[in-house]
Amino acid sequence: MKPELKIFKIGGGIIDRETELFEFVRLFAQVEGPKILVHGGGKGASEMLYRLGIAPNLVQGRRITDAATLDIVTMFYAGKTNKQLVAGLQARGTNALGLSGADGNVIMATKRPVGEIDYGFVGDLSEGSVNTRLIEQLLQLGLTPVFCAINHDGQGQLLNTNADTIAASVAKALSVNYAVALHFCFEKRGVLLDVNDEDSVIEKMTLANYGELKESGAISAGMLPKLENAFDALQFGVEKVVIEHALCLHEPLKTTLCLS
Amino acid sequence: MKPELKIFKIGGGIIDRETELFEFVRLFAQVEGPKILVHGGGKGASEMLYRLGIAPNLVQGRRITDAATLDIVTMFYAGKTNKQLVAGLQARGTNALGLSGADGNVIMATKRPVGEIDYGFVGDLSEGSVNTRLIEQLLQLGLTPVFCAINHDGQGQLLNTNADTIAASVAKALSVNYAVALHFCFEKRGVLLDVNDEDSVIEKMTLANYGELKESGAISAGMLPKLENAFDALQFGVEKVVIEHALCLHEPLKTTLCLS
Numbered sequence: 001m002k003p004e005l006k007i008f009k010i011g012g013g014i015i016d017r018e019t020e021l022f023e024f025v026r027l028f029a030q031v032e033g034p035k036i037l038v039h040g041g042g043k044g045a046s047e048m049l050y051r052l053g054i055a056p057n058l059v060q061g062r063r064i065t066d067a068a069t070l071d072i073v074t075m076f077y078a079g080k081t082n083k084q085l086v087a088g089l090q091a092r093g094t095n096a097l098g099l100s101g102a103d104g105n106v107i108m109a110t111k112r113p114v115g116e117i118d119y120g121f122v123g124d125l126s127e128g129s130v131n132t133r134l135i136e137q138l139l140q141l142g143l144t145p146v147f148c149a150i151n152h153d154g155q156g157q158l159l160n161t162n163a164d165t166i167a168a169s170v171a172k173a174l175s176v177n178y179a180v181a182l183h184f185c186f187e188k189r190g191v192l193l194d195v196n197d198e199d200s201v202i203e204k205m206t207l208a209n210y211g212e213l214k215e216s217g218a219i220s221a222g223m224l225p226k227l228e229n230a231f232d233a234l235q236f237g238v239e240k241v242v243i244e245h246a247l248c249l250h251e252p253l254k255t256t257l258c259l260s
Numbered sequence: 261m262k263p264e265l266k267i268f269k270i271g272g273g274i275i276d277r278e279t280e281l282f283e284f285v286r287l288f289a290q291v292e293g294p295k296i297l298v299h300g301g302g303k304g305a306s307e308m309l310y311r312l313g314i315a316p317n318l319v320q321g322r323r324i325t326d327a328a329t330l331d332i333v334t335m336f337y338a339g340k341t342n343k344q345l346v347a348g349l350q351a352r353g354t355n356a357l358g359l360s361g362a363d364g365n366v367i368m369a370t371k372r373p374v375g376e377i378d379y380g381f382v383g384d385l386s387e388g389s390v391n392t393r394l395i396e397q398l399l400q401l402g403l404t405p406v407f408c409a410i411n412h413d414g415q416g417q418l419l420n421t422n423a424d425t426i427a428a429s430v431a432k433a434l435s436v437n438y439a440v441a442l443h444f445c446f447e448k449r450g451v452l453l454d455v456n457d458e459d460s461v462i463e464k465m466t467l468a469n470y471g472e473l474k475e476s477g478a479i480s481a482g483m484l485p486k487l488e489n490a491f492d493a494l495q496f497g498v499e500k501v502v503i504e505h506a507l508c509l510h511e512p513l514k515t516t517l518c519l520s
Binding site: 048051052071074075076077078079080082083084086087088090091095096097098099100102103104105134137141143150152154155156157158 | 308311312331334335336337338339340342343344346347348350351355356357358359360362363364365394397401403410412414415416417418
């Protein structure tokens with residue numbers, strides 16, 4: 001039997017609202033057993049860029065991570081947000097340790113190749129990107145790794161990476177030695193059958209269910225990439241994916257995804 | 261015989277000059293054996309505060325770390341500078357891992373008590389502040405810890421701490437199990453006998469020499485706190501303190517301090 005490991009990902013929305021973030025920290029600290037937290041950014045970096053008079057660099061409507069933007073997001077994600085979360089978890093009795101991908105070479109990314117769009121300093125992950133050995137060693141020391149979405153390319157360049165991708169990649173890589181449950185936490189109680197009804201949570205979804213719901217157009221467009229990521233993780237060995245409200249971690253209503 | 265451990269501290273000056281910082285990274289990566297880096301801030305945080313229109317909070321000429329300032333220094337020190345150093349060292353083959361004091365509860369500080377001046381979110385260290393067990397575990401994993409000057413109070417509050425103090429405290433705490441050499445790196449080749457003559461480096465200084473030189477007024481006022489820190493470290497078990505130029509780590513001309 002593999003030991004259990006719970007990986008939680010929180011997004012930007014909750015990071016922007018301090019009271020909610022503290023509440024999430026309180027709830028996450030109560031989660032028992034080995035665990036990992038992955039956090040996205042928030043609006044802080046964009047607001048800082050605006051205050052500094054650095055205009056968003058948009059190409060075909062997509063935001064480009066130019067050097068100035070990378071500097072600011074690194075400061076926010078790896079500096080402010082990561083250290084606030086770690087200090088908050090320490091105060092709640094969770095022995096958290098913050099990591100960017102550069103730290104201990106724990107996640108190595110590749111700068112996204114320039115195609116139709118040059119996304120700038122954005123990193124993509126591939127098989128082998130995640131240094132599972134170090135993460136396992138840290139878990140064995142009783143630490144709770146807290147990942148921000150900044151990685152490196154091994155050549156000294158930091159790269160901004162999608163936090164959902166980091167969570168799914170870490171979950172897949174660690175599923176070799178752990179029974180991994182991957183929790184995507186956001187601002188709804190799960191995947192909704194009716195986007196206007198907060199209580200219409202689909203409690204269990206298989207890959208077959210997903211196919212049907214996708215076909216029928218019942219699932220909101222914004223949920224689709226998250227679900228693709230989730231089923232991909234399940235196909236690569238993750239035992240369970242949960243989609244739930246970041247402030248209702250210990251309540252039963254949530255969406256649990258499994259292959260069948 | 262205790263195993264050797266080298267602890268290097270770099271200050272703000274070199275952090276502000278990117279080319280020099282890269283050169284230091286190259287030289288530090290060549291240092292053999294277990295090692296630790298402690299870095300101070302730089303002018304970046306002050307410049308950012310200025311650009312954001314946040315006036316420096318000065319009381320009796322001393323800078324106060326108010327909440328806005330703490331936010332920005334955390335972003336700079338724990339985010340930008342720390343991750344740039346770590347990524348740079350990774351590129352040079354040193355398996356660096358960045359740490360604030362909150363990470364793994366590696367350094368716990370106490371908010372400086374409000375006396376004549378309220379310094380704000382500034383942390384002081386005391387005996388027992390340094391979690392030697394975690395640092396030793398990280399060293400045993402072949403990692404090179406890279407400390408920024410941000411610590412925490414264990415109650416969720418981040419605190420800004422003097423980087424010289426961090427370096428000396430880590431050196432003293434680790435000297436129980438290691439033969440520690442503590443290197444203060446700055447922009448001179450060592451302690452100068454004549455402040456106007458860059459070549460007048462005092463190559464060896466004992467505690468007795470220091471007393472005489474201090475009395476005679478030969479040592480510049482700016483060097484005194486560094487030397488007090490250094491001799492304090494030696495008295496608490498650190499084997500050797502070296503004061504040297506950050507860009508001349510492997511050259512012989514430097515000041516070595518020892519008790520006698």
